[in-house]
Amino acid sequence: xxxxxxxxxxxxxxxxxxxxxxxxxxxxxxxxxxxxxxxxxxxxxxxxxxxxxxxxxxxxxxxxxxxxxxxxxxxxxxxxxxxxxxxxxxxxxxxxxxxxxxxxxxxxxxxxxxxxxxxxxxxxxxxxxxxxxxxxxxxxxxxxxxxxxxxxxxxxxxxxxxxxxxxxxxxxxxxxxxxxxxxxxxxxxxxxxxxxxxxxxxxxxxxxxxxxxxxxxxxxxxxxxxxxxxxxxxxxxxxxxxxxxxxxxxxxxxxxxxxxxxxxxxxxxxxxxxxxxxxxxxxxxxxxxxxxxxxxxxxxxxxxxxxxxxxxxxxxxxxxxxxxxxxxxxxxxxxxxxxxxxxxxxxxxxxxxxxxxxxxxxxx
Amino acid sequence: xxxxxxxxxxxxxxxxxxxxxxxxxxxxxxxxxxxxxxxxxxxxxxxxxxxxxxxxxxxxxxxxxxxxxxxxxxxxxxxxxxxxxxxxxxxxxxxxxxxxxxxxxxxxxxxxxxxxxxx
Numbered sequence: 001x002x003x004x005x006x007x008x009x010x011x012x013x014x015x016x017x018x019x020x021x022x023x024x025x026x027x028x029x030x031x032x033x034x035x036x037x038x039x040x041x042x043x044x045x046x047x048x049x050x051x052x053x054x055x056x057x058x059x060x061x062x063x064x065x066x067x068x069x070x071x072x073x074x075x076x077x078x079x080x081x082x083x084x085x086x087x088x089x090x091x092x093x094x095x096x097x098x099x100x101x102x103x104x105x106x107x108x109x110x111x112x113x114x115x116x117x118x119x120x121x122x123x124x125x126x127x128x129x130x131x132x133x134x135x136x137x138x139x140x141x142x143x144x145x146x147x148x149x150x151x152x153x154x155x156x157x158x159x160x161x162x163x164x165x166x167x168x169x170x171x172x173x174x175x176x177x178x179x180x181x182x183x184x185x186x187x188x189x190x191x192x193x194x195x196x197x198x199x200x201x202x203x204x205x206x207x208x209x210x211x212x213x214x215x216x217x218x219x220x221x222x223x224x225x226x227x228x229x230x231x232x233x234x235x236x237x238x239x240x241x242x243x244x245x246x247x248x249x250x251x252x253x254x255x256x257x258x259x260x261x262x263x264x265x266x267x268x269x270x271x272x273x274x275x276x277x278x279x280x281x282x283x284x285x286x287x288x289x290x291x292x293x294x295x296x297x298x299x300x301x302x303x304x305x306x307x308x309x310x311x312x313x314x315x316x317x318x319x320x321x322x323x324x325x326x327x328x329x330x331x332x333x334x335x336x337x338x339x340x341x342x343x344x345x346x347x348x349x350x351x352x353x354x355x356x357x358x359x360x361x362x363x364x
Numbered sequence: 365x366x367x368x369x370x371x372x373x374x375x376x377x378x379x380x381x382x383x384x385x386x387x388x389x390x391x392x393x394x395x396x397x398x399x400x401x402x403x404x405x406x407x408x409x410x411x412x413x414x415x416x417x418x419x420x421x422x423x424x425x426x427x428x429x430x431x432x433x434x435x436x437x438x439x440x441x442x443x444x445x446x447x448x449x450x451x452x453x454x455x456x457x458x459x460x461x462x463x464x465x466x467x468x469x470x471x472x473x474x475x476x477x478x479x480x481x482x483x
Binding site for chain 1: 400418421423446
């Protein structure tokens with residue numbers, strides 16, 4: 001694994017007994033001795049600490065309008081101290097990556113997927129030039145779960161006043177922390193950017209709290225799937241549009257009616273008006289067998305032509321059942337529609353369901 | 365007791381071989397969330413895929429270690445797949461197979477050989 005990048009918490013992961021795997025060019029913990037199922041349930045009941053330092057952190061010293069030209073999202077209207085989910089799109093309306101955009105007053109701060117970070121920086125530089133400053137000396141921790149606020153308030157009490165998608169820069173015993181009240185587990189929680197040389201002591205301080213356990217990529221994936229959140233590279237890519245991906249909510253009204261200059265606007269706005277030909281949906285297999293990425297979906301148990309396919313699937317520890325998401329032709333996308341997934345040569349029933357599988361518990 | 369390179373244990377008693385996976389395999393697989401067992405009465409050949417187990421990470425197959433007839437399966441595992449992690453070499457056996465030619469068992473590892481194999 002010598003070519004893989006390591007986060008500043010690598011030694012701590014080993015000390016905690018993590019099983020390390022290759023992920024997006026990084027050597028990351030997939031699970032700790034507790035195991036994926038218990039890590040998942042612990043996050044839902046208490047608080048889980050995730051090392052997400054592999055994700056790209058980028059500062060943009062630019063006019064919000066310049067970034068807005070790259071995304072179908074209202075960046076100009078994003079208030080200071082707030083964060084918003086966004087998508088880089090291409091001229092065909094396909095998704096280049098999904099990201100978070102925060103307005104921090106004199107600059108914008110974005111967080112992008114690890115595997116796409118290099119490409120995103122190049123994409124941003126083509127449009128924004130020297131205004132793009134990748135942050136190379138900070139770790140990123142995610143503290144997720146119902147006890148997150150209690151835990152983080154012991155380090156920095158002001159976080160209790162933050163609402164979902166607020167961002168703040170706070171001074172602490174661990175230096176300045178860039179905090180957002182957000183995450184990707186469907187839970188209340190925080191993402192905390194901390195200087196590399198303070199990351200391990202901060203992680204240890206959080207882990208010292210009896211509510212907190214270290215959580216690996218395995219549980220991160222099942223948590224986000226239960227929360228109905230798509231994963232770039234699995235559920236989103238350049239062949240899917242935001243409308244097909246059921247992310248139309250991320251396109252504010254002002255970008256549909258007035259400031260419509262964004263890559264792929266023609267296709268995306270047309271799909272918003274007339275509906276896409278296919279849609280991302282939740283899928284609940286009827287039996288116990290998980291249906292994973294690649295499983296083809298059929299309208300009945302004899303047709304030869306699939307009506308869709310699964311892009312993510314696993315066992316959902318909190319819903320105690322197998323869960324999947326995927327794309328199906330719009331005429332088969334209504335919740336309750338019964339489809340058949342082809343698994344090991346057998347067609348097994350699977351119901352289209354609304355997402356998420358488990359309601360989110362964000363502090364609005 | 366005999367062991368296969370696929371990390372199955374085989375326990376023979378009067379021509380009936382009980383098959384499960386080793387504690388080592390269960391630990392490597394992680395939390396098991398799904399088990400699909402074969403039909404009682406089915407005739408299987410060595411290396412047929414007879415059991416599907418899925419962990420939180422991935423699906424894997426258990427192969428028939430011998431030619432024979434499936435005479436019993438451990439049905440409760442279907443509803444409680446986590447048992448495989450708790451007691452892989454005890455209660456969480458998968459199936460029992462009636463074997464014609466018990467000499468096939470000779471090809472497999474002893475416990476000492478298996479321990480060496482996984483070390």
